[in-house]
Amino acid sequence: MDRDWKRLGRAIKAQREHLGMATQQDLADNAGVTRQTVQSLEAGTERKRTPPTIGKVEKALGWEPGTATRILSEAAPEATPRFAEGMPMRIAKELSDGQVVDTDVLDLTLPGSKSRLVVVFKQDSEAANMDPAELRAALQEWTRIQRALRQITAGDEADEA
Template sequence: MSRDWVRLGHAIEAARDAKGMTQVALAEAADVSESTVQNLESGKARVRQPPSVKKVEAALGWAPGSADAVLAGGEPTPTTPELPLGTSAAGDQPGLPLRIIQELSDGPLLDTTVLPLSGDSRMVIVVKGTPDASPEQIRRDLIAWAKAQSVLQNLDHGSESSDSAN
């Protein structure tokens, strides 16, 4: 049985792109060199699978053996089941709107928080930076987020005091 190294290269590149990662970011996450990622994505045929494939597999969130599956013509298996775009764990209920999915895929993740609301409901906040932001811009964005977070926390405390007054 032949192994399709070009297919694996395309799968790695597609998974990396889907996660919004550069080759450098993937290399850092996998603890391999950038040239290793470039070589794997090039699809160059090999006699045996290099150990770096397992590291890249893990950094992409693929279950062990996923690279072998792709080499054999199959698909990688995520370590945690991923839902199709626009669906939720409930199956028939809609998931995140495509606009939100797109926003989540653009730019670096700066921070997240979950704020409790009334009862069991909660608000999830994801703070994203702009793609290719400079360290100075990211610093300014984080300062702005810290100010916004303070306002949100004060709103939450304000609702508790008005709830207890009623």
């Protein structure tokens, strides 16, 4: 099976830069691998098999597991990020870190507008392993925040009336 390591290298570099990671060391730090690993991947160094660290790199880039393997074996498209095209890099980075616990969409529609506020409640990687009592406390805090946001939007509706 032909595998295109150069294409994978280009895709990794493009996604790293898209996420605002200016250097290979930035990606290495986020993935928990060495800079040499990232350098070798971006250079498209030929390998007989996929390195075991590729999963960490995929996660740091916000890719679904197996994306690198697909890029290596497919004839065409570069990897696409999981997030909407044109999303600011700082938001894409925030969304790619940690674990999503819950989301809420609050309608902030003004006359003639179709705007909505999307709120994402996330935990960082370490918090993803919290015990049940800590998770309960975090979810209680999230519920409090949701109520406050809904009161704000309800207050805006009352002001318009």
